[in-house]
Amino acid sequence: MHKIWAIFRKDLLIEFRTKDSLTAMLFFGIVVLVVFNFALGSLHQAVRSAVPGVLWVAFAFSGTLGLNRLFAVEKENGCLQGLLMIPADRGAVYLGKMLASCFFMLIAEAVLFIAALVLFNLTVRNEIPWLMLVFVVGTLGFTAVGTLLSAIAVNTRLREVLLPLMLFPVILPILINAVEATDIILNSADYGALKLPLTVMSAFTIIFATISYLLFERVLEE
Amino acid sequence: MHKIWAIFRKDLLIEFRTKDSLTAMLFFGIVVLVVFNFALGSLHQAVRSAVPGVLWVAFAFSGTLGLNRLFAVEKENGCLQGLLMIPADRGAVYLGKMLASCFFMLIAEAVLFIAALVLFNLTVRNEIPWLMLVFVVGTLGFTAVGTLLSAIAVNTRLREVLLPLMLFPVILPILINAVEATDIILNSADYGALKLPLTVMSAFTIIFATISYLLFERVLEE
């Protein structure tokens, strides 16, 4: 348990030193938002209905970048090989890395969401706890499978390409439901309808997390 | 002269082996297009006028990625330091790298353009030579300054973030005029009006290329 925590803290510390991943994540996320703002600027009535999709595209983008970064750090001096030699279940490495990427992604999401509020002229208040719930569940699902796939991608030559290529199709069910849920919250406020997408998201998250946790070891051994 | 060519060929060969940059460029470019297609899907009349902007955003995105890649390759084993020791004007390194990035970017642009035709349901015929002209001039300008800025970015810790952060503001005049020119070609077909944006683009390109060529040496020394 404290090993998971140690890995998480180490990633935090590196990020604190370099500010690398988070800046990259925010930058690309904001570019996506701004570009949409440009494209949709003239069509005011359409904006609110497009926001959930745009938001999650920005999240997914920045999340992919973050995952890539988090494993690139491990690759530089063969650090991953150091991690693989620790006397503990390798699942701890998975959970530590997942926790770290989840944390970064949630921070990025918070900032991007605020940016979206400003850019698209939205106001939210009561929706916030619901949104948080959706963001957290979606992010857990995203990083659950994303961490496993990064570990696959990091060992290949095509590293930075392979990750999104694998991740986006896999993550689509979660992404679609997250968009749906966000749309319900922002545009219909019929919270009863949230049940279906949230259930689906949670189900996928749990399935993905379990499979990934179990299979992580297989992916890293050479 | 043949040294520029040698550097260009080397980058091509590496790309041919790994297919790294081009896949990444195409992937991210196509994601941008598809996302726009989603967002704009329901608003048919608006699409054609948005296409030039969308197109150049996709180009700029994938171009930035390509530039980053092309210099990351040089960083891996201290290869850049090997390049810096060649008995020739370091401007040759600049021109070789610029040529390579220009080449990759043009290929990516061709593919992305075709994808955009399909996705946005466009047809072009007579416009093609004009579009090619605009693409080539815009890309030259983009890579002229992009290569210099990548060389600056690659030596910093914030490498992958710094490049777009520096590049996008600098390149904006060229980008805006390129969008303008593309818009004229696709939507008004008043080729006379092309003169202004094309002149501006060419002027910027020439200025950027000259300055970058001259400053490149300074940027690389530690």
Added chain:
Amino acid sequence: MSGKAQYRLDILLGILLFAGMSFALYMALIGAPTERTMGDLQRIFYFHVPAAITGLAAFATNFVSSLVFLLRKNRRWDALALASAELGILFFCMVLVTGPIWAKPVWFVWWTWSPRLTASFILCLLYVAYMLIRKSYEDPERKASVSAVFGVIAFVDAPLVWFSIRWWRDIHPSPMLETGGLDPSMRPAFYACLGAFLILFLYLLRRRFCLETMRNKVDGLLLRLDEMR
């Protein structure tokens, strides 16, 4: 199975395939009645839907063999996983080609991002990614286990393709087989085509599987040769 029995089985399957295909073609193009509103266009149905079902069956095969490989570590299961993934992509490409051909006259567009279509496209992409993973690992052992892991994960997404249609309104029609909407007069042709596609799948699967195991064998033999030197 001995080599000879294998060979016989291949011949048998080949004959079955030829007969089945001929019959299915006849049924689909001539035997089945012409649909009222869409006319002959509707005959695409007899290729479109069986291809989709066979493709899903191929991906399911991939899932099962990946799982078994992860448990048993036997390279034969990896070969089976590879063969079925390739065939799944092949059959889904058929869906993705026949679908738009049908869609253009019926919906007046080649493509829309409706859930069913998006899901089919994504499913295809998933297995393209699977092939990419296979390509980017050189070490055969690692390739096998990593791609098996991905095969398992990819198939978790597959149900989405089937169920997506119920969760969202979709331009793509409901699976009338389940709702019982298929006219009884069309059923024989449909089942004939489905059968033919499944035989085709089995036949190709066997051939591809044999090819892959033979490749593995040849690699092993070459290694032994190197060792002896």
Added chain:
Amino acid sequence: MIEARNLGKYFGRFAALNNLHLTVSDGEFIALFGKNGAGKTTLLRILAGLSRPSRGELKIKPSRQAPPGAVRGHIGYLSHETSLYMDLTAVENLRFHARLTDVPSDDRALAMRMQQVGLAGRERDPVRNFSRGMQQRLAIARAFLHNPDILLLDEPFTGLDSSGCDFFKSFLAAAHADGKTCIMAIHDTRLGYEIAERLVVISRGAVALDAAKPSLDYAQFREKLEPLLA
């Protein structure tokens, strides 16, 4: 005890290891020789559990009783790469590794380690600014922080200055005296002969010579080694 039987490791059709047999009892000190590309690193990686042999069998039993799966905690591997995070400081790198291997990670214990490898005073410098030898020193501190029973060393003297070499020699001697098992790939014949007590030469991925030091004096060993390295 380490028992490798019939190990093979293939990269595509290239056999990096080929029918390699090696049995190591607890407390032995082995020097691995072999020319460039002989397969030393490949062997060490397999012993470290970082790479799976394509063929053959490998059994590792640590001397102390260990729960199954925790064998890894008894192995320390110093590889060609340093496994250091460039953006963390020296002491942060050590602290991280200490936490992962359940050894004391307080500042005093770590400062002592830094002192031991001659990096006292540079605790708060990021590893990126270290010279090559300083990185190697830190890598040594990291790799053996958790006091493993089995030490796998891949050219550990690389980049060390002479005081660094002296320190590391005495470190190895102490480990050996302490009953630890050491397997060390090394190119410097004299140094390897001096430190180790059993000499193993790898050639084309197999053991070509395996002798106890007492049975061979240095001149004899060189003579036997020569053809295997040519």
Added chain:
Amino acid sequence: MIEARNLGKYFGRFAALNNLHLTVSDGEFIALFGKNGAGKTTLLRILAGLSRPSRGELKIKPSRQAPPGAVRGHIGYLSHETSLYMDLTAVENLRFHARLTDVPSDDRALAMRMQQVGLAGRERDPVRNFSRGMQQRLAIARAFLHNPDILLLDEPFTGLDSSGCDFFKSFLAAAHADGKTCIMAIHDTRLGYEIAERLVVISRGAVALDAAKPSLDYAQFREKLEPLLA
């Protein structure tokens, strides 16, 4: 001729070089000693023109007459890093470098080079698959492909097996006999003393000892060196 006067190199407030004076005539063979972090690599990088000194003056005149700016073509620098493209094959790496330095890049010439460094037969393997020593061999071939007048070497024996060391020693001897200037950072005192003809010790970024070999026998040298490395 190389003339460095009062060189200083600061990283932030840390002085890696500090008031360093060094004059090297054409054809000299210098071994640079110094403990880890003394500043050897920093000095070599400055001599190679890859790093600009924060203070002081540096003049390099190649022996052959050269157009200004082409001085670089007369310098060969073998650094800690290999400067090899991992995704290209061995021979492609060499060919690229040959093209850039205007030396024959035909297959025969390059195959000869590969043969020379003992990599014959591995021409078409990507460098990524090379073992550490094989990469070092290739790095040597690359660094001196263009037959430079001034050879700057940073721990060139790293990772080489004994036949590799022998080859490289004879390579250096031939270069020296050919009138080339060599400056080599090295930790192995005996080896450095054996090869070089002038011994320079760097300590805390400055020259602490600078002696011609004939003026000191090995024992004397060790004695003087000891306190400087402690």
